[in-house]
Amino acid sequence: xxxxxxxxxxxxxxxYEDRVVVDGLDLEIPDGRVTVIVGPNxxxxxxxxxxxxxxxxxxxxxxxxxxxxxxRLPGRDIARTIGVLPQSPTPPDGITVADLVARGxxxxxxxxxxxxxxxxxxxxxxxxxxxxxxxxDRPVDELSGGQRQRVWIAMALAQxxxxxxLDEPTTYLDIAHQVEVLDLVRRLNHDRRRTVVAVLHDLNxxxxxxxxxxxxxxxxxxxxxxxxxxxxxxxxxEVFGLTSVVVSDPVTGSPLVVPGIPWQPAAAD
Amino acid sequence: xxxxxSAAADTASARTATRPAGxxxxxxxxxxxxxxxxxxxxxGLLTVLLAAAVVLYLCVxxxxxxxxxxxxxxxxxPSPDELVVGTLRLPRLVVGLLAGAAFGVAGAxxxxxxxxxxxxxDVIGVTHGAGAATVAAMSFGLVxxxxxxxxxxxxxxxxxxxxxxxxxxxxxHASRFVLVGIGVSIALGxxxxxxxxxxxxxxxxxxxxxxxGSLNSRGYDQAAPLALVLLVAVPAVLxxxxxxxGASFDDDTAVALGIRLDRMRLGLTLIGVVLASVxxxxxxxxxxxxxxxxxxxxxxxxxAQIPLLSSxxxxxxxxxxxxxxxxxxxxxxxxxxxxxxxxxxxxxxxxLIARTRSRSGGSTS
Numbered sequence: 001x002x003x004x005x006x007x008x009x010x011x012x013x014x015x016y017e018d019r020v021v022v023d024g025l026d027l028e029i030p031d032g033r034v035t036v037i038v039g040p041n042x043x044x045x046x047x048x049x050x051x052x053x054x055x056x057x058x059x060x061x062x063x064x065x066x067x068x069x070x071x072r073l074p075g076r077d078i079a080r081t082i083g084v085l086p087q088s089p090t091p092p093d094g095i096t097v098a099d100l101v102a103r104g105x106x107x108x109x110x111x112x113x114x115x116x117x118x119x120x121x122x123x124x125x126x127x128x129x130x131x132x133x134x135x136x137d138r139p140v141d142e143l144s145g146g147q148r149q150r151v152w153i154a155m156a157l158a159q160x161x162x163x164x165x166l167d168e169p170t171t172y173l174d175i176a177h178q179v180e181v182l183d184l185v186r187r188l189n190h191d192r193r194r195t196v197v198a199v200l201h202d203l204n205x206x207x208x209x210x211x212x213x214x215x216x217x218x219x220x221x222x223x224x225x226x227x228x229x230x231x232x233x234x235x236x237x238e239v240f241g242l243t244s245v246v247v248s249d250p251v252t253g254s255p256l257v258v259p260g261i262p263w264q265p266a267a268a269d
Numbered sequence: 270x271x272x273x274x275s276a277a278a279d280t281a282s283a284r285t286a287t288r289p290a291g292x293x294x295x296x297x298x299x300x301x302x303x304x305x306x307x308x309x310x311x312x313g314l315l316t317v318l319l320a321a322a323v324v325l326y327l328c329v330x331x332x333x334x335x336x337x338x339x340x341x342x343x344x345x346x347p348s349p350d351e352l353v354v355g356t357l358r359l360p361r362l363v364v365g366l367l368a369g370a371a372f373g374v375a376g377a378x379x380x381x382x383x384x385x386x387x388x389x390x391d392v393i394g395v396t397h398g399a400g401a402a403t404v405a406a407m408s409f410g411l412v413x414x415x416x417x418x419x420x421x422x423x424x425x426x427x428x429x430x431x432x433x434x435x436x437x438x439x440x441x442h443a444s445r446f447v448l449v450g451i452g453v454s455i456a457l458g459x460x461x462x463x464x465x466x467x468x469x470x471x472x473x474x475x476x477x478x479x480x481x482g483s484l485n486s487r488g489y490d491q492a493a494p495l496a497l498v499l500l501v502a503v504p505a506v507l508x509x510x511x512x513x514x515g516a517s518f519d520d521d522t523a524v525a526l527g528i529r530l531d532r533m534r535l536g537l538t539l540i541g542v543v544l545a546s547v548x549x550x551x552x553x554x555x556x557x558x559x560x561x562x563x564x565x566x567x568x569x570x571x572x573a574q575i576p577l578l579s580s581x582x583x584x585x586x587x588x589x590x591x592x593x594x595x596x597x598x599x600x601x602x603x604x605x606x607x608x609x610x611x612x613x614x615x616x617x618x619x620x621l622i623a624r625t626r627s628r629s630g631g632s633t634s
Contacts, residue, residue: 055521079527086525092517092573098289099573102303103514107527111511112300123289137290159526 003030006195007052007082007163011061014047014219021047022219024061029163034189034196036206039216040240045199046087046167048216052197053084053165079107083161085152087168091140097151098136101126104158126157129191130184146177153184164188166198170205178202182209203240207231208254215239231255308570308579315569315582319366322589326362327354329597360488364551365588365606367495368484369558371548373566373584374502376559377575378509378541381516382534383450384443389560390429390545393450393538396554397457398428399546403553404461404476408468418491418550425546428457433538440520441534482555482607484592491551498547505540506577512537513574556611558584 005028014022021044029035029052037045050056052063054070063070065081083104091100104126105119127133130150135143140151149169156164166185170178186209188194200206206213207227214224217239223230236244236257243260293309295302327339334350341348342355376389383393390396402424406412412420432453436446461480465473478485515528516537523530545559565587566579591609598604 050521053525055524074527075524075529076527079525084521084525086519086521088519089522090519094571095517095573096290099291102289102292103518103526106515111508112302114303114511115294115301156525 003033005029006031006066007197008064009048009052009061010064012048012051012058012063013060014044014051014056015059016047020059020219022051025219025221027214027221029195029197030212031195032189032193033211034186034198034209035212035214036210037197037199037214037216038201038203038206038239039222043216044219045216049084049165049167049197049199050086053082054078055084055086076107079159079161081161082163082165083156083159084165085156085167085169087171089152093141095140096136097132097138097140097143097154098123098127100140100151101132101136101154101158104155104160107159122158122160126154129157129188130154144177145173146180149173149177149181150184153181157188161194163195163197166196168199168201170200170202178205185209203231203236203257204249207256208249208252227254231257233260305570305572305576308572308576311566311569311576312578312582315566315579315586319582319586319589322586322593323362323366326589326593327358329593330358331600360492361484361486361592362589363489363492364487364495365484365592366585367492367499368548368552368555369562369585369588370581371495371499371544371584372555372558372588373562373580373582374506374577375541375545375548376561376584377563377566377577377580378537379545379559380563381513381575382441382443382537382541383447385447386564387560388447388450389557390425390541390549391554391556391559392447392454393542394428394432394453394457395425395542395545396549397454397461398431399425399549400480400554401457401461401464402427403479404464404468407472407476407479408464410472415490418494421550421553422546425549426542428453429538429542429546433535433542440531478605479553481605482549482553482610483605484552484588484595485603485605487552495547495551498543502540502544505536509537509540510577513577517574553605553607555588555607558587558610561610562587 007029009025009027012022012025012027013020025048027048037048039045047056051058054063054075057071065073065078070078102119102123105122108119109115124133127136130153132147132150132154135147135151140148143151153166153169169181169185173181182205185196185198189196210227212224213227213230215222215230215235222239223235231246232255233244233246236242236246245258245260246255247258248254249256289303291306293304293306295304324336324339327342328334328336330353332353334354338348338350339354342351342359348354372390379390379393380386380388399421403417403421406417406420432446432450433441435453436442436449438445465476468476512528512533515523515526516533518526520530548555562584563575563580566583567575570576570579587610588606592606595604595606595609598609
């Protein structure tokens with residue numbers, strides 16, 4: 001049985017000014033799964049994610065949410081279904097953690113109804129789920145990178161959306177914090193049945209955490225499917241132009257890409 | 270666990286799951302408002318200071334009136350000082366209070382949209398638009414004395430919206446907004462100079478006084494339209510205070526929260542431009558109040574966005590204190606209030622610029 005898909009793209013063409021980044025792309029995001037998009041720098045993966053989260057208007061083609069064109073839906077309605085964490089979000093100056101996370105409730109509020117019990121519950125749950133409840137009174141500026149990223153995820157969680165789009169959520173984090181954030185993403189997917197789409201830089205992390213892997217190159221989808229089926233030495237060569245050996249991850253059994261040819265000084269002819 | 274213990278545990282867990290730290294929730298019927306506690310305390314303090322400044326303003330003048338007498342007049346009790354306090358000093362004070370509040374809120378809104386603590390209605394063309402229109406009308410003798418404020422309002426509104434339209438290119442970009450505003454302001458400033466040099470000498474003299482921003486011989490004729498606009502603006506400002514919460518994020522995050530950026534920015538700018546134009550119509554351009562008040566207020570409340578109520582109160586306070594000094598400093602000569610707000614404002618502006626640069630260009634809006 002193939003999984004259903006609330007969020008799909010049809011003949012999607014994305015461009016910045018005159019530069020076309022994604023050209024005629026079709027895509028289905030499987031519900032209730034963790035989908036990870038990988039690819040070399042400038043392959044259009046972040047651009048694609050921005051379009052899926054309506055941060056970028058398509059040049060042509062459409063993104064559909066439950067069959068309705070995203071561009072025609074009211075922003076608030078989308079914000080109650082799709083949460084997006086952009087690549088480098090900027091917090092308001094001097095804001096505290098609890099204040100920031102509470103702002104994730106904005107799409108559920110009106111200017112004359114600024115706070116309800118549902119808001120209270122969602123914020124408390126988001127803080128607890130991300131392990132940031134202890135930080136609630138701290139200014140966001142003073143947090144470490146890993147804490148800050150968890151706080152942003154908490155804000156997206158408080159938004160209480162069924163779909164969650166994350167643009168390189170592990171960039172700038174050290175490896176322990178990367179694992180922490182990715183474990184959190186898996187847990188959200190498992191405990192709260194959230195559909196997650198993430199762009200990741202690291203192919204091995206993608207293979208390890210994804211249910212569904214999408215490999216992109218030059219604005220096109222080269223391969224997609226279960227990481228075990230998709231990640232092969234051929235694919236790595238095709239997408240990244242890298243010779244490698246793919247072995248089984250000793251911890252999870254997921255495919256692990258090991259670069260194949262070590263660097264050597266040029267032979268003196 | 271006994272019953273009281275579990276009840277205590279319940280309240281404790283309710284407390285941990287509560288509103289964001291530092292906020293209280295005010296409920297009125299079905300409506301609910303998030304209220305920043307420190308901002309409320311600051312607003313209370315500013316109100317007390319403002320009340321003190323008001324009484325002092327009414328006491329001091331060519332003849333000193335005791336605070337007790339002033340309060341009698343304010344409460345409408347019969348008093349021998351009714352003429353001096355109620356008829357001579359009070360109307361001018363009311364104009365100052367209202368204009369200061371309007372400038373303060375206008376500055377807060379423009380700084381929010383421009384994401385720039387140095388932005389203000391002076392920068393985005395409103396002041397110079399009002400100035401150019403008024404001076405033109407004066408020099409060419411187009412309209413009578415009573416219609417002049419309306420010309421000024423039209424000039425300010427026109428210039429502000431023109432800048433907004435020019436800065437628009439598939440959305441409003443904050444720095445383009447400020448740059449276009451500065452460009453248009455310079456152009457309108459030159460135009461004003463042209464009118465001043467071409468026009469009649471006496472008219473030019475009058476126009477110059479107007480251009481400094483003054484409360485001299487202002488009264489209820491100027492206060493009434495200003496009060497009306499401020500009253501109508503109250504719900505708009507409540508909406509603006511809410512919209513600001515989303516405006517203080519980067520664009521992507523704001524859109525992800527379902528905020529219609531274009532509509533929100535246009536709304537905030539419109540309210541700001543209307544308030545600044547109407548206030549300028551009443552007093553002429555009073556320099557720096559719109560720039561100063563929001564920045565002072567925000568440093569006091571330490572909120573993540575510029576507090577509108579405290580900006581209004583700070584604006585009113587600055588104008589009242591400056592006008593008190595303007596009236597008394599070189600008595601019997603009464604200076605235009607704009608001269609003194611500028612004297613306080615200029616050093617502050619320089620300090621602000623130095624501070625912004627030392628923060629490696631980080632935006633402090």
